[in-house]
Amino acid sequence: MTRRLTGFQPTGKLHLGNLIGAMRPLVQAQERPDTRSIAMIADLHAMTMEHDPAQLRANTLQVATVLLAAGVDPRRTALIAHSQVPEHSELHYLLECVTGYGEAARMIQFREKSAGSPLPGFSAPSEGPGAGSKHVRLSLLTYPVLMAADILVHDSEQVPVGDDQSQHLELARTIATRFNTRYGETFTVPEGIRPESAARVMDLADPARKMSKSSPSPAGRIGLLDSPDVIRRTIARAVTDTVGIVRDDPAGQPGVTNLLGILRACSDRELGDLHSYGALKREVTDAVEAVLTPIRTRYAELAEDPDHVRKVLSEGKAWVRPRAAETVRRTRAALGLLD
Ligand code: AMP
Numbered sequence: 230m231t232r233r234l235t236g237f238q239p240t241g242k243l244h245l246g247n248l249i250g251a252m253r254p255l256v257q258a259q260e261r262p263d264t265r266s267i268a269m270i271a272d273l274h275a276m277t278m279e280h281d282p283a284q285l286r287a288n289t290l291q292v293a294t295v296l297l298a299a300g301v302d303p304r305r306t307a308l309i310a311h312s313q314v315p316e317h318s319e320l321h322y323l324l325e326c327v328t329g330y331g332e333a334a335r336m337i338q339f340r341e342k343s344a345g346s347p348l349p350g351f352s353a354p355s356e357g358p359g360a361g362s363k364h365v366r367l368s369l370l371t372y373p374v375l376m377a378a379d380i381l382v383h384d385s386e387q388v389p390v391g392d393d394q395s396q397h398l399e400l401a402r403t404i405a406t407r408f409n410t411r412y413g414e415t416f417t418v419p420e421g422i423r424p425e426s427a428a429r430v431m432d433l434a435d436p437a438r439k440m441s442k443s444s445p446s447p448a449g450r451i452g453l454l455d456s457p458d459v460i461r462r463t464i465a466r467a468v469t470d471t472v473g474i475v476r477d478d479p480a481g482q483p484g485v486t487n488l489l490g491i492l493r494a495c496s497d498r499e500l501g502d503l504h505s506y507g508a509l510k511r512e513v514t515d516a517v518e519a520v521l522t523p524i525r526t527r528y529a530e531l532a533e534d535p536d537h538v539r540k541v542l543s544e545g546k547a548w549v550r551p552r553a554a555e556t557v558r559r560t561r562a563a564l565g566l567l568d
Contacts, residue, residue: 233258233266233422234385236376239288240275241442243295245451245517246430248524249494254389256300266306267383267549268296273311273318274376277369278342293538295453298528309545311379316553320378321371323560327408328374328400336373337396343369377401381416382553390421391429391439412563416556430491433467436483454525457518464488464514475503488513495520 235255237247258264272289289310301308311317333339343365368375373396380388380401390398398421405416430440432449440450451463468484479486488509492500495516503509531538562568 231264231386232384233264233387233389234269234380234383234419235266235389236269236271236274236379237292237296238271238274238442239285239292241288242450242452242454243292244430244440244442244453245491245521246440247442248299248453248520249430249491250391251389252296252299252301255296255306256302259300259302259305264387267385267545268301268306268308269311269379270296270309271311271379273368274372277366277372290535290538293542294528294531294535295524297531297538297541298524299453303541303545307545307548308541309549310542313542313546314382314549314553316382316550316557317375317379319557320382320553320560321375323557323564324374324378324381324404324408325371326564327411328377328404332400332403333370333373336400338393339370339373373397373400374404377404380419381405382556383549384417384552384556385419386417387422388419390423395421408560408563415559415563430494431483431487433463433484433487436468436487451517451521453521454528455521457522460517460521461514464510464517467510469506473506475506475509485509492516 235251237243237251243252255266255268258266270289270292272285275285275288293308293310296308297303376394376397377400380398381404388398388401398419402418405418408415409418432438432440432444433451434446434449435444438444438449442450444450448463448466451460455463467488469488470482470484472478472482472485474482475485475489476482477486477489485506489500492509492513495513496519501512503512558568
C-alpha cells in the first residue's frame with residue numbers, strides 16, 4: 230500500500246487549477262487499491278501570514294466541503310484539518326532540532342513572502358496578505374519544517390507537489406535522511422510526484438502564470454463555486470491572441486493553448502471543428518459548466534449540514550492518529566526523550 234499526502238491551503242477560494250491539478254488526481258487515486266491518500270487542509274499554514282480567525286474557520290470548513298462535493302470519499306481518503314492532529318505540531322518541534330536556520334531562511338517562498346525587509350527576512354511583505362503588518366511571523370520561516378513534519382508523521386511515501394512546493398519537499402527529504410543517519414532509521418523518505426504538465430491550468434488573464442488563489446486579479450481564475458454567469462464572463466474575457474487559429478502553440482499562443490487544455494481536461498468528447506476563438510470559448514464554457522454544476526449542487530447540499538462536515542474531519546483525525554502517534558513515539562525514543 231502506497232501512502233500519499235495531498236495538502237490544500239484554506240486561503241482564498243479553490244479554483245479550476247486546484248480541481249484539475251490536485252483534487253481530481255486525489256479522487257482518481259481512490260480507485261486504486263494500492264494507494265491510500267490523506268487529504269489535509271493546511272489550516273496551520275494559513276496562519277503564517279496575517280489572518281482573520283473567523284475567515285480561517287470558514288475557509289477550513291469550506292475547503293473540506295468542496296473536497297467532499299468534488300468526490301473525496303471519506304471512507305477511502307482520510308480528510309483531516311492540519312491543526313486537529315496535534316502530532317503534526319509535536320513532530321514539528323522535534324524536527325526543528327535537526328534543521329539549520331540557514332536551511333529554512335533560504336527557502337524561496339520565505340524569501341519572497343518576507344521580501345522588502347531592512348533586516349533580511351524580517352519585515353512586512355509589500356503586498357499580499359501580510360502587507361502593512363509590522364513584522365514577518367516566525368512561523369513563516371519555520372513553516373517548511375512543519376510541512377516536513379506533516380509528511381513524515383504519516384509515513385507518506387508520495388507527495389504530489391507543484392513547482393512552488395518542490396523545494397520544501399526536498400527539505401523534508403533532507404531532514405528525514407539526516408535524522409535516519411544521525412539517530413537511526415525512523416522516517417520513510419518521501420518522494421515528490423508531479424502532476425503531468427497538461428494538468429497545469431494557467432491564468433486566463435495572464436497565461437504566462439499559473440491560475441492561482443494569490444494572483445492579484447480574479448479575472449484569470451475560475452472559482453469552483455462561481456455562478457454560471459461569472460464563469461461565462463470570465464471565459465469570454467480570457468486573453469487570446471491575434472493569430473486567429475485554434476491550435477496548441479504554448480510559446481506563440483499560450484492563451485488559446487490553455488483554453489484547449491482546459492477543454493480536454495473537462496470534456497471526453499472529441500474536439501469538434503473550432504473555427505474561431507468565440508466557438509472555442511463557448512465550448513470551454515459548456516465543458517467547465519458540465520464539470521462544475523454537479524460540484525456546486527453537491528456543495529449546496531453539504532453546506533446545509535456543517536456538522537456532518539465536522540464529523541467527517543473528526544473521523545479522519547481518529548483514522549490517522551494511531552500511525553502519527555507511533556511515528557512521534559519512535560522519534561522521541563530515537564532522540565533520547567523519556568516515554
Ligand atoms: P494550493 O492550495 O493553492 O497550494 O494548491 C493545492 C493543490 O492544487 C496543489 O497540489 C497545487 O499543485 C494544485 N494547483 C494549484 N494551482 C494549480 C494550477 N493552476 N494548475 C494545476 N494545479 C494547481
